[in-house]
Amino acid sequence: MSEQLTRPWEKQRDKLNKLELLKLERDGLEIIEKIKQVARQGYTAFSEDDLTFFKWAGIYEQRPKGNGLFMMRVRIPSGVLSSEQARTLAAISRDYGRDLVDVTTRQAVQFHWLCTECLPDVFDRLESVGLFSYQACGDVPRTIVGNPLAGIDPHELIDTRPIVEELERHFLLNPEYSNLPRKYKTSISANIYNTGHAEINDLAFTPASKEIDGEEVIGFHVWVGGGLSAKPYLARQLDLFVRPEEVVKVASGVTRIFRDYGYREKRHHARLKFLVADWGAEKFLAKLLELIGPMPGRGTDRTVGWNAGYFTGVHKQKQPGLNYVGLLLPVGRMTADDLDELARLADQYGNGELRTCNSQNILIPNVPDEKLDALLAEPLLSKLTPFPRTFIGHAVSCTGIEYCNLAIVETKARMLSIAHWLDENVELDTPIRLHINGCPNSCGQQQIADIGLQGAKVKTENGMIDAFDIHVGGSLGPDAAFNKRLKGRVPAERVAPVIAHLIEYYKANREPKEKFHQFVRRVGHDALQNQLDQILATTA
Amino acid sequence: MFLYKLEVITESAGSYVAVVIGESDEKAFAYAESQLNREYLVPPKIHEISLVEKKYLQKGKGYIIETASL
Ligand code: SF4
Numbered sequence: 001m002s003e004q005l006t007r008p009w010e011k012q013r014d015k016l017n018k019l020e021l022l023k024l025e026r027d028g029l030e031i032i033e034k035i036k037q038v039a040r041q042g043y044t045a046f047s048e049d050d051l052t053f054f055k056w057a058g059i060y061e062q063r064p065k066g067n068g069l070f071m072m073r074v075r076i077p078s079g080v081l082s083s084e085q086a087r088t089l090a091a092i093s094r095d096y097g098r099d100l101v102d103v104t105t106r107q108a109v110q111f112h113w114l115c116t117e118c119l120p121d122v123f124d125r126l127e128s129v130g131l132f133s134y135q136a137c138g139d140v141p142r143t144i145v146g147n148p149l150a151g152i153d154p155h156e157l158i159d160t161r162p163i164v165e166e167l168e169r170h171f172l173l174n175p176e177y178s179n180l181p182r183k184y185k186t187s188i189s190a191n192i193y194n195t196g197h198a199e200i201n202d203l204a205f206t207p208a209s210k211e212i213d214g215e216e217v218i219g220f221h222v223w224v225g226g227g228l229s230a231k232p233y234l235a236r237q238l239d240l241f242v243r244p245e246e247v248v249k250v251a252s253g254v255t256r257i258f259r260d261y262g263y264r265e266k267r268h269h270a271r272l273k274f275l276v277a278d279w280g281a282e283k284f285l286a287k288l289l290e291l292i293g294p295m296p297g298r299g300t301d302r303t304v305g306w307n308a309g310y311f312t313g314v315h316k317q318k319q320p321g322l323n324y325v326g327l328l329l330p331v332g333r334m335t336a337d338d339l340d341e342l343a344r345l346a347d348q349y350g351n352g353e354l355r356t357c358n359s360q361n362i363l364i365p366n367v368p369d370e371k372l373d374a375l376l377a378e379p380l381l382s383k384l385t386p387f388p389r390t391f392i393g394h395a396v397s398c399t400g401i402e403y404c405n406l407a408i409v410e411t412k413a414r415m416l417s418i419a420h421w422l423d424e425n426v427e428l429d430t431p432i433r434l435h436i437n438g439c440p441n442s443c444g445q446q447q448i449a450d451i452g453l454q455g456a457k458v459k460t461e462n463g464m465i466d467a468f469d470i471h472v473g474g475s476l477g478p479d480a481a482f483n484k485r486l487k488g489r490v491p492a493e494r495v496a497p498v499i500a501h502l503i504e505y506y507k508a509n510r511e512p513k514e515k516f517h518q519f520v521r522r523v524g525h526d527a528l529q530n531q532l533d534q535i536l537a538t539t540a
Numbered sequence: 541m542f543l544y545k546l547e548v549i550t551e552s553a554g555s556y557v558a559v560v561i562g563e564s565d566e567k568a569f570a571y572a573e574s575q576l577n578r579e580y581l582v583p584p585k586i587h588e589i590s591l592v593e594k595k596y597l598q599k600g601k602g603y604i605i606e607t608a609s610l
Contacts, residue, residue, distance in 0.1 A: 017600065018599065018600070266600075405596075406594060406595070408565075408591055408592065408593070408594065439593060439594070440592070440593050456547075456590045456591060456592045457565055457569075457590060457591040458588060458589070458590045458591075459569045459589045459590075464565065464566065464569065464591075467590065489588065489590055
């Protein structure tokens with residue numbers, strides 16, 4: 001707390017935005033206690049400033065603002081969820097959230113339709129099973145994303161669950177970190193296929209090894225300053241090797257740098273990426289070592305590729321005789337009954353655990369060989385299938401206009417219809433990842449998609465219609481790069497056939513085993529632009 | 541109330557970004573067209589007008605618009 005009292009940024013109040021001044025007056029986390037005390041009196045019991053701090057409790061006002069209904073996000077660090085926790089989430093959704101449960105692109109769970117009066121009860125129910133919405137939004141460390149296969153993964157160097165748990169305990173409700181300049185996203189994964197999406201987090205730990213005193217030590221490399229939103233940046237790697245037991249020390253140092261040196265003048269220029277861009281990786285590292293003491297330099301990167309979180313199907317675990325079964329949640333949405341049933345299946349066929357994925361899907365781990373057939377015959381699996389068709393199996397969507405105040409267009413239903421159309425009309429042997437955003441804020445992470453869609457509204461003779469900008473060629477991992485926009489806004493009704501045309505062009509001209517993003521980079525953006533121009537020149 | 545950003549492509553007078561305050565998406569289109577028309581004696585025909593972003597109307601909110609030259 002002593003460091004909180006000195007607060008270096010306080011010295012230059014004229015360089016602080018309005019919210020920063022408010023954040024000096026009150027600790028964002030105090031809103032949690034106030035909600036517990038006052039929410040039963042209803043929405044009007046809260047001031048406008050209170051409502052601003054609701055984010056620190058993981059709550060946003062649902063669209064339209066002002067009617068006392070909320071979206072709540074729940075932290076699921078590394079996606080690890082027990083059946084008891086799943087049942088609690090299902091019950092909250094059933095009692096207060098109109099039966100909806102959404103899984104997000106950061107493995108969290110979201111409810112909609114929560115009323116003001118129910119919030120204390122929801123907090124209590126979550127706390128009783130060790131779940132928290134606290135710090136799921138706001139200028140604080142958000143939930144830690146990680147390897148959804150941690151502990152069962154044949155492709156992980158070490159089990160990252162204890163590290164994630166330790167850092168989660170360190171970050172959660174810690175007043176040292178309750179006033180950061182902006183949101184702060186962390187990723188920890190030891191999977192060699194970058195399941196933690198390292199490059200788009202403010203702070204990321206990726207698998208590495210280093211020979212120290214003649215012995216090979218497994219640990220992590222550290223990346224800082226990544227993030228999407230309207231101005232996407234890929235994180236930069238520091239010249240640092242971190243042993244597993246030092247992750248919390250390093251995370252704490254990076255977070256304190258962000259807290260004390262991060263920018264607080266303009267909200268759109270406050271994420272860690274702006275400080276990293278100004279300082280560069282070397283200066284950032286020097287400051288970090290000043291805070292945490294000397295550390296060994298970088299070792300060997302062990303990341304060899306990228307799996308964007310797609311684990312549908314039946315797969316062998318590293319434990320002989322055990323399997324995990326990845327299920328499709330179409331665009332991340334399920335009902336309370338689905339989640340209850342998933343909890344039952346996890347108890348009956350697995351070890352009572354579920355894992356959420358940043359592809360907005362879910363998996364049941366620890367299923368013994370002899371129970372697989374019976375699990376695959378369960379009725380729920382004909383709805384949440386482990387064997388989805390290609391496009392629906394690789395489709396990600398943000399919340400969109402249904403509940404989001406900033407959305408320009410509807411997204412989830414749109415993505416479902418696009419993916420289903422493509423599955424009916426396009427044969428494809430290499431998955432193509434489709435992402436959709438309802439506005440430039442990029443909760444749907446469209447910049448990392450093979451084909452990303454960003455919504456706009458276009459005025460036509462027949463009124464306003466939804467339309468989309470198409471972006472092509474994004475990926476993370478060893479060849480990480482964001483996708484790029486093709487010029488020409490496509491009316492929503494034409495998006496699926498336009499994508500089909502681009503895919504046929506890819507199929508006809510690709511090299512053996514070439515993925516879509518690799519193809520785009522080889523043939524060049526202009527080649528894809530030509531294709532789009534040709535299609536748009538024809539009438540629908 | 542929102543601060544809207546719209547992109548306007550005209551048939552004969554180039555492309556514009558319009559920034560308007562409005563209470564709904566529909567109104568934002570109307571305000572953008574009206575602002576554009578004020579710039580001309582004979583308003584250009586609009587080829588395409590799209591709403592691409594909206595922000596809550598608050599002090600300090602705005603958009604940075606890239607231009608080829610100033
Ligand atoms: S990307 Fe935009 S529309 Fe989609 S959920 Fe985020 S803020 Fe809302």
